[in-house]
Amino acid sequence: MTDTSDTRIAEDEAPAPRRSLRHRLKRYRPLIAPVLLWAVPCGVLLYAGQHWPLPVTPVGTALFVLGLLGMPLAMMRGHGRRQQDWAAIVGDTLLGASWVLFTWSVLLGLFLRLALTVAGVGTSEDRARIVTWAVLGVTAVLLGWGYVEARRVPRVRRIDVRLPRLGAGLDGLRVALITDTHYGPLDRARWSARVCETVNALDADLVCHTGDIADGTAERRRAQALPLGTVRATRARVYVTGNHEYYSEAQGWVDLMDELGWEPLRNRHLLLERGGDTLVVAGVDDVTAESSGLAGHRAHLAGALHGADPDLPVLLLAHQPKFVDRAAAAGVDLQLSGHTHGGQIWPFHHLVRVDQPVLAGLSHHGSRTLLYTSRGTGFWGPPFRVFAPSEITLLVLRSPHLPASP
Incomplete structure (x- = not known):
């Protein structure tokens, strides 16, 4: 007879299977990314053959180490439990600056150096210094321009x-x-008021906000959001939640928008009638709502369309473009979304496309559904927009059923 107690002991003492390299890398990804963002530029600018005078290399290295340590600490204090706005501003700015510096250190460190080598320009040290100044110059220009782009009132895009x-x-x-x-964290109350003035100048029938109003609770960001109460529309002002509302007590934002005269379309619809014809205007909670644990919040398209005449055209508000698969399956005519920011800081748009089907603009899905994805009106986190301008969008809906001209 087999002694089962010995078998159990042997099984207990057996070594646990080794985790795969991919699993270990995924576990340490939050540490790997910041290190790469700061280490690569440090290597390209200081240790790629430039032979800088003695004070330059150690001082420069110390600055990169300070950035590497300071950025995550500031972001944790700014976006974590303490919610310190000054720390969020520092952390977000360092994140954006390091991303731009990393991008151009890689691109110019490879391609400009190769071009200079092929052209036979100077010595190896000369080429290294040219690359260094090129990286610093391009980074400075893009950060300055990107800051202006992020803080200005968006241009109106008509389609x-x-x-x-x-x-x-x-x-x-x-x-x-x-x-x-x-x-x-950056107070944009005046910017908010100017955005609303620009919207009012459009004389819109319907004004939509497709979510991510703020980073922070409605109580904390109330002063910046109050100008939304001045927005005018001849028919309706409607709003749906974005994923960031679910990081910041979403129900508080729903209540504030209701107080400001906007109609929160939480898995429901309204009918917009004009000239004897009707448009169904529907909205759903963000797709992250259900996992937030907030009671009654989830993306429920069937509920949003319940009771609507299936022969009527449908305009759907859904924060994330990837909801379009469900919209197309339900025969929605037009979905309006945001979320992507158009990538915000190039070339981050490549990572956005991993998660979303569309980056920006008008696209076709299924047999009938159109999706318009806005690049966004504001910015998230880093106060920069590089090759991804913000926008206020005016969509003019056109019918193919106009009577023939006499």
Whole structure:
């Protein structure tokens, strides 16, 4: 007879299987990314054959180490439990600056150096110094320009959208879209007021906000959000939650938008009628809502469309573009989304495309559904926009059913 107690002891003493390299890398990814962001530029600028005078290399290295240590600490104090705005500003700025510096250290460190070598320009040390000054110059220009782009009032982008099921009475309906305002540690109350003035100048029938109002609770960012109460629309002002609301007590934002006169479309719809024709305007909570644990919050398209005539055209507000698969399956005519920021700081858009089907603009999905993805009205985190300008969008809906001209 087999002694089962010995078997159990042997099993208990057996070594645990070794975790794969991929699993270990994934575990340490939060540490690897900041190290690369600071170590690569440090190597390219200081240790790639430049032979700088003695004070330059150690002082420069110390600055990179300070950035490497200071950035995550500042971000934890700024976005963690303490929510210290000054720390968030420092951490976010360092994050954006390190990303731009890393990007151009890699690109110019490889391609400019190769071009200079092929062209036979100077010695190896000369080429290394040219690359260094080029990286610093490009980074400084892009950060300065990117800061101005992030802080300015967005330009209005107008686009005509033809919806085959739209009735003639609704032709020319003007829909203004703002999204991802991200009121946050940098006080943008004046910017917010100017954005709202720009929206009011559009004389829109319907004004939409597709989420990510702010980073922080409604109580904390109330002053920056209050200008939204001045927005005018001839028919309706509607709002849906974004993923950032679910980091910051989403129900508080829903209540504040309701107080400011916006209609939160939480898995429901309203009917917009003009000229004898009707448009269903529906909205869903963000796809992250259910995992937030907040009671009653989830993305429920069937609930949003419940009771609507299936023969009527549908305009859907959903924060994330990837919701379009569900929208197309339900026969939605047009989905309005934000979330991507157009990548915000190039070339981050490549990482955005891993998670989202579209970066920006108008796209077709399925047999009927159109998706418009805004690059966003504000910015998240780093106060920079590089090759991804913000926007306020005016969509003019067009019907194919206009009566023939006499």
